[in-house]
Amino acid sequence: MDQVRLPATARTAAAVLLLGLSASCRKSTSLEPPRPPPLAPAQSCTSEFPGLPLAELPPPARAEFCRFAKDTLCYCGCPHSLAGCLKNHPSCPHASRMAAIALGELAMGATAERAEQSVSAYYDSFKPGSRVHFDVARLPCMGSPDAKVTLVEFSDFDCPHCREARPLLENTVQKRSDVRLCFMPFPIHPHSMIAAEAATYAVEKGDFWKLHDLLFDDQAARASLDEMAYTEEILRLGEKAGLDRQGLVAALHDEGIKAAIEKEQATARTLGVDGTPFIFLNGRPLPPITPELLDLTIGDELEWISHGGAWAKDKD
Numbered sequence: 001m002d003q004v005r006l007p008a009t010a011r012t013a014a015a016v017l018l019l020g021l022s023a024s025c026r027k028s029t030s031l032e033p034p035r036p037p038p039l040a041p042a043q044s045c046t047s048e049f050p051g052l053p054l055a056e057l058p059p060p061a062r063a064e065f066c067r068f069a070k071d072t073l074c075y076c077g078c079p080h081s082l083a084g085c086l087k088n089h090p091s092c093p094h095a096s097r098m099a100a101i102a103l104g105e106l107a108m109g110a111t112a113e114r115a116e117q118s119v120s121a122y123y124d125s126f127k128p129g130s131r132v133h134f135d136v137a138r139l140p141c142m143g144s145p146d147a148k149v150t151l152v153e154f155s156d157f158d159c160p161h162c163r164e165a166r167p168l169l170e171n172t173v174q175k176r177s178d179v180r181l182c183f184m185p186f187p188i189h190p191h192s193m194i195a196a197e198a199a200t201y202a203v204e205k206g207d208f209w210k211l212h213d214l215l216f217d218d219q220a221a222r223a224s225l226d227e228m229a230y231t232e233e234i235l236r237l238g239e240k241a242g243l244d245r246q247g248l249v250a251a252l253h254d255e256g257i258k259a260a261i262e263k264e265q266a267t268a269r270t271l272g273v274d275g276t277p278f279i280f281l282n283g284r285p286l287p288p289i290t291p292e293l294l295d296l297t298i299g300d301e302l303e304w305i306s307h308g309g310a311w312a313k314d315k316d
Contacts, residue, residue, distance in 0.1 A: 024275035024288065025159035025188060045069070049086055052099060061106040068102050068112035075123060076314055092314065097122075100296065104287065118287070126304055131283030132271055136182045140208040143173040143180025149301055151181045154268055154278040157196065157215040158189035158222065162277045166216060168291055169279075172298075179298060183212065185261055186268060186276050191222070191230040194252060196261050198234050201251035202243060210241040 045066035046054040054062050066083075074085035076094040085095040101122055102115040110118070124130050134152050141150075153169060155162040173181045185196035195215050202211040214237045222233055231252065238248040251257055268278075272285055279286045282301055287293075303312050 024161050024277060025156055026275035045083070048083070051090070052086075052103070054103075057103070057107060061109070064106050064110070064112045064115070065102060068106070068115045069099075071112065072098070072116050072119070074098065075119075094311070097296070097300070100293070101287075104293070122287075125284040126300075126309075128309070132280055132285075133283060134182070134184075134280070139182040139184065140203050140212070141180050141182040142170070142209065144177055145180065147178050147180040148305055149179045149298055150282055151179065152184055152280045153181060154184045154186040154273050154276055156185070156187050156189055156192050156276040157199065157212075158187075158192040158219060159276045160219070163216045163219055165277045165289070168289065168294065172291075172294060176298075178302065183208070184264065184268070186265055186273060186278070187261065188276065191225070191227055193258065193261065194227075194231055194234050197252050197254070197257050198238055198243075198248060200257050200261065201248055202238070202241060205243055205247075207241050207243055211238060211243070214241055 046062055069083035070081050072082045074080055074082050074095050076092050078085055082095055082098055085092050098119050101119050105115040105118045136150060169181050173179050185199055187193040187196040199208060199211055202208040218237055222230055235245055235248060239245050281297060
């Protein structure tokens, strides 16, 4: 029997997941999903899947993966559970994809049931009825307008996790002609609405990305400022980005701009946006992202597109 081994991308993604997924900023801890209580150690199936990084999981999580793998049918349509497909059909892309997603959930303390829900949600997100339509023509975007993959990021200029995500997202766009990135403000920190209003004004003047970079680079310097000092710092950065100070002052006092941002925030919350960064890929909501998982899900999307809204047929 062939040894079970994830393809390189999925295997690396799973390993990175075990080291910790990207975090996000949230407005209040009440939005944090409840974590299940610690599970009692149980029989592990680590030796059955030598190609998976199960040894890096704590014993309870390993036991949960074993239960998930044995109780969940593989999405390839074969008559096997995921465990059976991993052992008997190690080249199955669905099996490796399911394992990578499940390992990420289990590494964060989820149960087998939660892992199964996440896998189902990932597959369901590819269905046309599950996708969200964004009018990206009015959004600031980087990358080719003809790109097959569009990332829409809900972000807060005062969120440290958004700052940390910048290199990953921007490097992906720079190295790939088939991906573009569009920005949506989602201010949740005490004064970040002011930054969002300034950025909205910058979009109108064609200087958004200049101000975008300055706002994130200056983030730490604004962290302890009161509202008056924060506003002055935003005005300084706006001038540095090439914006007219008086025009920017007027924008920061424009209730229409603030109301428009708040309206979009309210709509975003109905779509499940509850923290930042929150990313949609061609209208599909993504889980917290690592470089490997981003590459994996972009590859999945391109596969789906190239096969007319379906998965590629298994070669074996």
